[in-house]
Amino acid sequence: MLQYIRKGTGEVLVLVHGFLGAKEIFQDVIEDLSSHYDVIAVDLPGHGSSKLEKDRYTVYDYAQAVTEVLQHEGVTEATWLGHSLGGYIVLAALEGKVAPIKRAILAYSYHGADNEEQKEKRTKQQQQIPLIGVEPFVDQLIGAFFSNNAKEEQIQFARQIGYRASEEGLIVALEAMKSRPNQQNFVDNTTMPILVIEGSEDGIVQPIQTKNENVEKVITKTGHLGMLEDPKSFTEAVK
Numbered sequence: 001m002l003q004y005i006r007k008g009t010g011e012v013l014v015l016v017h018g019f020l021g022a023k024e025i026f027q028d029v030i031e032d033l034s035s036h037y038d039v040i041a042v043d044l045p046g047h048g049s050s051k052l053e054k055d056r057y058t059v060y061d062y063a064q065a066v067t068e069v070l071q072h073e074g075v076t077e078a079t080w081l082g083h084s085l086g087g088y089i090v091l092a093a094l095e096g097k098v099a100p101i102k103r104a105i106l107a108y109s110y111h112g113a114d115n116e117e118q119k120e121k122r123t124k125q126q127q128q129i130p131l132i133g134v135e136p137f138v139d140q141l142i143g144a145f146f147s148n149n150a151k152e153e154q155i156q157f158a159r160q161i162g163y164r165a166s167e168e169g170l171i172v173a174l175e176a177m178k179s180r181p182n183q184q185n186f187v188d189n190t191t192m193p194i195l196v197i198e199g200s201e202d203g204i205v206q207p208i209q210t211k212n213e214n215v216e217k218v219i220t221k222t223g224h225l226g227m228l229e230d231p232k233s234f235t236e237a238v239k
Contacts (some may be wrong), residue, residue, distance in 0.1 A: 001065075001068055001069060001072060002042045002043055002044065002045065002050045002065050002066065002068070002069050003023075003042070003043045003048060003049035003050045004023065004040055004041060004042040004043065004069050005023055005030075005039075005040070005041050006038070006039065006040045006073065007030060007034040007038075007039050008033070008034030008035065008036070008037050008038050008039045009037075009038050010036055010037045010038050011037050011038065011078075011079065011102070012037070012038045012039075012040060012070075012075050012077070012078035012079065013033060013037040013038065013039050013040070013078065013079050013081060013238075014040050014041075014042070014066065014070065014078045014079065014080045014081065015030075015039060015040065015041040015042070015081050015083075015086075016042060016044070016062075016066060016080065016081065016082040016083065016086030016087075016089050016090060017041075017042075017043075017044065017047065017048075017083055017084075017085075017086050018082075018083040018084025018085040018086050018087075018108075018109075019084060019085045019170070019173050019174075019177070020047075020138060020141065020142065020145075020158070020161070020162035020165060020170075021044075021047060021048075021083065021084075021085075021086075021161060021162075022043050022047050022048030022049070022161045022164055022165075023041035023042060023043050023048055024048070024161055025083070025158065025161055025225070025227065025228070026041050026227055028227060028228060028231040029227050029231045029234050029235045029238075032231070032235045033235055033238060033239075036239060037079075040069065040070070040073065040075070040078075042065075042066055042069055044062055044065070044085075044086075044089075044169075044173070045057060045062070045065060045169060045172070046165060046166045046168055046169015046170065046172055046173065047164070047165045047166075047169050047173070048161070048164055048165075049164075052166065052168055052169055052172060053065075055172070056172060056175065057172050057173075057175075057176050058092075058176055058179060058180070059085075059088045059089050059091075059092035059176050059177075059179075059180045060092045060093075060096050060098070061176075062089045062092070062176065063089050063090075063092045063093035063096065063098045063099070064098055066080075066089065066093070066099075067093070067098050067099040070099060076100060077100045077101070077102050078099075078100075078101065078102060079101070079102050079103045079104065079105065080093060080094075080099075080101050080104050080105070081104075081105035081107060081238065082104075082105070082106060082107065082109060083107045083108055083109065083225075083227070084107070084108055084109050084204065084205065084224065085109075085173060085176070085177060086107070086109070087106040087107060087108070087109020087110070088109065088110075088176075088177065088180050088183075090104050090105075090106060090109075091104075091106070091109075091111060091183045091186065091187070092180070092181075092183075094186070094190065094192055095181075095183060095186045101192070103192065103193040103194070103195070104192055104193070104194045104195070105194070105195045105196075105197065105238060106194060106195070106196050106197070106208065107197040107226070107227070107234075108197060108198065108199050108202055108204070108205060108224045108225070108226060109196075109205060109208070110205040110206055110208060111182075111183045111184055111186075111187045111208050111210070112182050112183070112184055112206070113180055113181055113182040114177060114178055114180070118178075119178045122174045122175075122177060122178050123174075123178070125137070125174055126171045126174050126175065129167050129170055129171055130167055130171075133167070134162070134163060134165055134166070134167055134170065135163050137170070138159055138162035138163055138165075139159065141162075142155060142158055142159050142162060143155060144203055144204060144223075144224075145158060145204060145223055145224040145225050146158075146222075146223040146224070146225060146228075146229065147199070147201035147221075147222055147223035147229060148201070149201075149229070150222075150223060150225075150228075150229050154225070154228045154229060157228065158225060158228060184210075187208065187210050187212060187215060188210050188211070188212050189212065190212065190214060190215075191214055192214060193214055193216075194212075194214060194215045194216070195215075195216050195217075195218065195237065195238075196208045196215060196216070196217040196218070197217075197218050197219075197220060197226065197234065197237050197238075198217060198218070198219045198220070199219070199220055199221075199222045199223050199224055199226050200219050200220065200221050200222070201221070201222060201223045202222070202223050202224045203223065203224070204223075204224040205224070218237040220233045220234060220237065221233070
């Protein structure tokens with residue numbers, strides 16, 4: 001089972017981190033959120049303290065792994081918040097109906113599938129990781145996750161979290177992102193209340209576009225890791 005933390009009381013809020021992340025990526029917002037909600041934050045397989053339990057994961061497999069944590073904790077309904085890859089997992093959980101989800105938050109994430117150029121880039125990254133190792137791989141990527149106004153200590157904190165991932169965990173996650181489905185139709189037609197948190201300076205993902213009135217958008221003046229750059233705006237958006 002995935003490693004996780006649980007803190008607070010109230011409605012259950014599940015936090016699912018993204019690629020190069022871990023539950024600690026939400027460290028600066030958990031204290032505030034846990035004063036309003038019963039917060040459960042997980043480490044995805046091969047990230048943080050969670051080990052890989054199989055050789056291949058899809059976004060649906062990740063969603064099932066999160067669901068097993070909630071079942072273990074006796075949670076029958078929750079709001080799911082997914083950051084980046086975590087957002088792909090939340091959409092998979094909704095579309096696949098793997099768990100009773102009350103509402104969803106997609107933070108700095110996207111609803112489409114990878115195009116061929118993006119898939120090729122991820123394949124090259126998969127080949128590169130065993131050659132150079134996790135730390136150099138993280139070092140060459142992490143800066144792009146932040147806006148130009150980010151503080152060095154924020155970047156260094158994210159870097160240290162990324163270092164904790166295993167080579168296999170990163171390779172498997174890249175494969176899951178390559179193979180994820182296009183969820184545009186689902187987002188356009190769902191009756192599920194969805195909040196999209198978008199970074200005005202996020203250079204990692206494209207903005208989510210939909211005319212669905214059940215989808216609300218909040219924009220933070222941050223890059224891809226708004227929960228680190230501007231925790232206050234992030235928590236206010238969630239609340």
